[in-house]
Amino acid sequence: MSLLTVRDLSVRFRTEDGPVLAVDRADFEVGQGEVVALVGESGCGKSVTALALTGLLAPNATVTGNVDLDGTDLLALPESRLRNIRGRDVAYIFQEPMTSLNPVLTIGRQIGEVLRRHRSMRGRAVARRAAELLELVGIPLPQRRLGEYPHQLSGGMRQRVMIAMAVACLPRLIVADEPTTALDVTIQAGILDVLRHLRDETGTAILLITHDLGVVADVADRVVVMYAGRVVEHSNVDALFAHPSHPYTRGLLDAVPNPARHADGGLREIPGRVPVVREPSDACTFADRCSYADSLCRTQRPLLEPWPGGHPVRCWHPLPARQGALI
């Protein structure tokens, strides 16, 4: 039994330019203590999916489907109940550590806020626990940091504080939305270490949203690939890197800078860009950018099904078979 089960999740936005279908019947699971990476290009619905889980989207969004957290259907809960779940059972870490902390409150106050809110802690206990949390995420001199303001910390330190706030109540699921994108590479490694360490230490599951496949290979157990609002492939991380079945996944992997491939000239790109989907379509949304696409791809919606000997992939012509035929 998975900790988080997402079934048929769709998100529609009403915008001035008409409706936008940001997430189209997404299905995926996150198991207890598992690190699941949600990958895809910018604009393919990763963040929207993550925010939709606990009802954090703007009022112009309509969310349908089923989000089950350990037996509770989150989409059916009223806002007041969701507030109790946010931060306590499901915690978020966002992309922008520089702006995600309140500039006029001390670090101690901000971590304390979460503890007071969800753990009903008061007085000295709050400060003691906050210091423990800072130590847990690898911030030296936690006692002194508690009294400091966000501007006195570097970006990496701030992201650690954000993580400390996220784990303050030992949530069952941490949603990390591109937690390392705004940071430089050495700091990234430190932050990923902290996340891994937390998972081992506290048993929390992590839904890691990223477009950095290096990060995925580094920390994820399983990978869910999204494209234009649809889940197009999911698998455990080794199988995905070894046998990418969807042409899009393959394209993503090929686009990763690799010295071995630099010989034949530069980086490979996927031509075109992510389309804006307005209505659920009967075609494969990747067909326009896919070199393997045929008339079947343009008229029939592929299903997310495991192909013989492989993992689930939403494609009429998954790669291993085709490659086998060609070689």
Add this chain to the structure above:
Amino acid sequence: MTVEASTLDIPVAVAPAGMRRRVLRRILRNPLAVTGLVVVCVAALLAIFAQFVAPFPYDQVNFNEPLRPPSGTHWFGTDSFGRDQFSRAVYGLRASVLVGLLSVVFSLTIGVPFGLFAGFYGVLDPVVSRLTDTLLAFPFLVLAVGLAAILGPSLTTAVIAIGVAQIPGVVRVTRSETLRLRGMDFVAAAVAGGAGDAVLLRRHILPNATNALIVQATVAVPGAIIGEAVLSFLGLGVRPPTSSLGIMLADAQTFVRDGPWMAVFPGLTIVVLALALNLLGDGLRDALDPRESRSA
């Protein structure tokens, strides 16, 4: 990870100090703000201890010495009734400071909640904004005359009239700050952490709007002091023989030729006080900005 930790552990020269102490220290390093602070403090002390500072009672008439120019006995000269202008100015200051502070407190008390709600709850926004516009379109003096007709001219009338006239400004600043802050990442992060509306408004939005409100209040206090002078000048505020800087100016206009000092000193007092408040406000704004405290 460990490498990063050790390089980031730069010894901080300044011991962690309370926010208030740091603000005070930063004000004290700004000469203009110090000047403003000193003048405002002196004015406040004069206003509070007017009865001990003033060499004469403010209403003591002396027909033997009408319209005397400034001298050792009468520093600011005397008016047409021979009243000591310095004593009257000191008492006048009391009325000005009182009206200035109370009306700003009044407008903040009413304006800030309205601004917060209007900015935070989109549903309320049109209602509050239209009310604000209506109030703004209403002429200040007509409002003051109307209030004076109901309540009678008094210090309270002046406070309410000026305070009400300042509400739209407070609402607008609070509303626009709330709108701006509502979209900030840290507010989104707080929502994701389970914060309710009350926490968002009290802990995250209001404290970050403080700087803008301090600036607004800084503009408002001298404005209110001038407003008090205007109302008293027109006979809608403090009643004679009680002194106020506005009343002194009103009395002076008949004697501009024979006793120009009657207008000069109360006028200067208003100007200096307003200027000092503005300097102090600027200094406070800079000192309260946590982003600049790297240099502290």
